[in-house]
Amino acid sequence: KARTITNICCIGAGYVGGPTMAVIAQKCPHIKVTVVDINAQRIADWNDVDLNKLPIYEPGLADVVAEARGRNLFFSTDVDQAIDEAEMIFISVNTPTKTYGVGKGMAADLKYIELCARQIARVSKDDKIIVEKSTLPVRTAEALRTILTSTGNGVNFEILSSPEFLAEGTAIQDLMNPDRFLIGGEQTESGEAAVQSLVDIYANWVPRENIVTTRVWSSELSKLTANAFLAQRVSSINAISALCERTGADVDEIARAIGKDSRIGAKFIKSSVGFGGSCFQKDILNLVYLCQHFNLPEVAAYWEQVIKMNDYQKHRFAKKMIDSLFNTVSGKKIAFLGWAFKKDTNDTRESAAIYVADELLQDRAEIHVYDPKVTEEQIFADLEYLQEHRPNSCHSSEFEKLSSDEIRSLVTVHNDPYEAMKSAHATAILTEWDEFKTYDWKRVYNKMLKPAFVFDGRNIVSKTDLEQIGFRVYNIGKGE
Numbered sequence: 001k002a003r004t005i006t007n008i009c010c011i012g013a014g015y016v017g018g019p020t021m022a023v024i025a026q027k028c029p030h031i032k033v034t035v036v037d038i039n040a041q042r043i044a045d046w047n048d049v050d051l052n053k054l055p056i057y058e059p060g061l062a063d064v065v066a067e068a069r070g071r072n073l074f075f076s077t078d079v080d081q082a083i084d085e086a087e088m089i090f091i092s093v094n095t096p097t098k099t100y101g102v103g104k105g106m107a108a109d110l111k112y113i114e115l116c117a118r119q120i121a122r123v124s125k126d127d128k129i130i131v132e133k134s135t136l137p138v139r140t141a142e143a144l145r146t147i148l149t150s151t152g153n154g155v156n157f158e159i160l161s162s163p164e165f166l167a168e169g170t171a172i173q174d175l176m177n178p179d180r181f182l183i184g185g186e187q188t189e190s191g192e193a194a195v196q197s198l199v200d201i202y203a204n205w206v207p208r209e210n211i212v213t214t215r216v217w218s219s220e221l222s223k224l225t226a227n228a229f230l231a232q233r234v235s236s237i238n239a240i241s242a243l244c245e246r247t248g249a250d251v252d253e254i255a256r257a258i259g260k261d262s263r264i265g266a267k268f269i270k271s272s273v274g275f276g277g278s279c280f281q282k283d284i285l286n287l288v289y290l291c292q293h294f295n296l297p298e299v300a301a302y303w304e305q306v307i308k309m310n311d312y313q314k315h316r317f318a319k320k321m322i323d324s325l326f327n328t329v330s331g332k333k334i335a336f337l338g339w340a341f342k343k344d345t346n347d348t349r350e351s352a353a354i355y356v357a358d359e360l361l362q363d364r365a366e367i368h369v370y371d372p373k374v375t376e377e378q379i380f381a382d383l384e385y386l387q388e389h390r391p392n393s394c395h396s397s398e399f400e401k402l403s404s405d406e407i408r409s410l411v412t413v414h415n416d417p418y419e420a421m422k423s424a425h426a427t428a429i430l431t432e433w434d435e436f437k438t439y440d441w442k443r444v445y446n447k448m449l450k451p452a453f454v455f456d457g458r459n460i461v462s463k464t465d466l467e468q469i470g471f472r473v474y475n476i477g478k479g480e
């Protein structure tokens with residue numbers, strides 16, 4: 001018999017847990033939703049009366065939080081109490097790629113998940129439904145079950161997998177009108193009842209036919225597969241962009257032409273400086289690791305190529321900049337428009353901008369960054385982190401490690417885009433923020449050094465218009 005849920009807790013108040021729980025709370029006023037996190041500052045920010053201080057930026061999120069917070073949506077650091085009171089517990093903690101030991105650089109680091117499981121086992125006094133929301137390697141549910149049942153004191157745990165498919169920048173829209181919600185559960189009577197409990201929650205606003213139920217492992221593997229397919233589309237069109245630049249073709253025309261084929265579809269074939277974000281690279285590496293583990297080297301190599309193509313695309317862009325600027329950017333002022341991995345988010349994880357900057361810094365360029373939503377500390381933190389965790393791609397194997405001081409002396413972060421571009425040798429567009437399209441490019445041109453270069457990594461400004469002003473423009477995948 002499916003249990004009617006009235007009290008939910010979510011462990012992890014990040015990009016996934018925060019927006020997802022805010023929407024569940026808004027759509028289900030009869031359910032008390034408590035989001036907990038060990039990061040006290042994050043919780044304080046979620047509770048800030050000033051909605052501009054929410055820890056993550058997502059269009060529409062502040063309104064949802066304003067409506068539900070204090071009514072049936074709560075943010076707290078008291079993890080034990082929230083676990084104790086909840087009938088259903090979502091786990092949305094981070095699962096970064098391992099930076100040490102077995103599976104370093106590929107496998108997902110499950111230490112945060114394991115800590116959660118142990119905490120749930122310790123605290124729970126009655127039966128609970130546990131929902132994995134983070135992206136996890138296939139069979140994590142089984143690991144969770146092992147920990148919970150072997151350390152729990154006679155309490156029954158049902159484990160579901162319900163991966164999140166929201167994309168950042170459109171999280172609220174994706175949650176309110178999802179293509180599908182996915183739930184994986186055990187094919188036992190109690191498993192099916194647990195699945196039904198979660199279906200009943202989602203059904204408060206999602207049409208039943210858009211709620212897909214599967215067995216647990218299919219659900220876990222669907223998340224990796226979806227992200228691998230999406231990333232592959234971007235790498236595929238980016239591969240073609242390199243060919244376009246050598247020939248007389250235009251990659252945006254090609255995308256338009258092939259996108260009309262309904263078997264291919266028009267979405268997710270926009271050529272760019274390379275994909276970023278917390279999911280694509282991590283999930284593909286995870287998939288590759290799984291394939292290797294199950295002794296499928298050909299399958300592993302197939303998916304790994306999607307990552308290699310992405311590394312190549314970022315490198316190609318940086319190299320194009322250096323080549324065009326007369327083979328050196330040393331001591332030259334380079335403006336970066338955008339640091340986030342895509343528009344409408346303040347998230348910078350795996351952003352192409354970080355890798356392009358790193359490559360230019362090797363040549364000691366002076367980089368001046370403007371991003372409408374990313375903080376200065378975040379930009380320095382991203383560059384500093386990369387020095388310690390630079391992946392072993394063919395292009396960066398000989399890169400030097402830069403010290404914090406070197407990074408801080410070479411990189412300047414601006415609040416005003418025109419200041420960032422003033423007296424610059426070149427401007428590079430790394431994120432497709434809408435506001436970049438409407439800048440007064442004539443004014444920018446007058447303030448930049450000549451010849452003034454624009455490297456458009458997102459194909460968002462008009463090459464013809466800019467060339468008419470006098471710029472030298474390079475964009476992605478446009479043959480002459």
Ligand code: UDX
Nearest residue numbers: 225229232254256257258259260261262263264265266
């Ligand atoms: C293809 C293109 O679809 C068509 O646009 C082009 O003009 C010519 O080449 P065709 O080769 O006739 O057409 O058939 P298609 O339907 O594309 O199938 C190609 C192969 O892929 C077949 O063996 C088919 O069985 C297989 N296939 C197709 C799958 O295995 N799975 C699928 O989901 C689709």
Ligand code: UDX
Nearest residue numbers: 164165166167168268269270272275276277279341342
């Ligand atoms: C992705 C998936 O879309 C989402 O379903 C999953 O739950 C999490 O991972 P996200 O990483 O937030 O979401 O953003 P997404 O819109 O998928 O973009 C990923 C990267 O690909 C961005 O850097 C984006 O700029 C790039 N991209 C996307 C392109 O370069 N071209 C495209 O056509 C689409």
Ligand code: ADP
Nearest residue numbers: 012013014015016017037038039093094112115
């Ligand atoms: P995602 O994009 O997957 O949501 P984030 O890093 O934005 O990732 O969010 C994950 C959150 O989970 C972080 O705020 C982190 O502090 C929190 N977290 C990690 N481990 C625990 C834990 N054991 N208990 C509570 N919160 C945790």
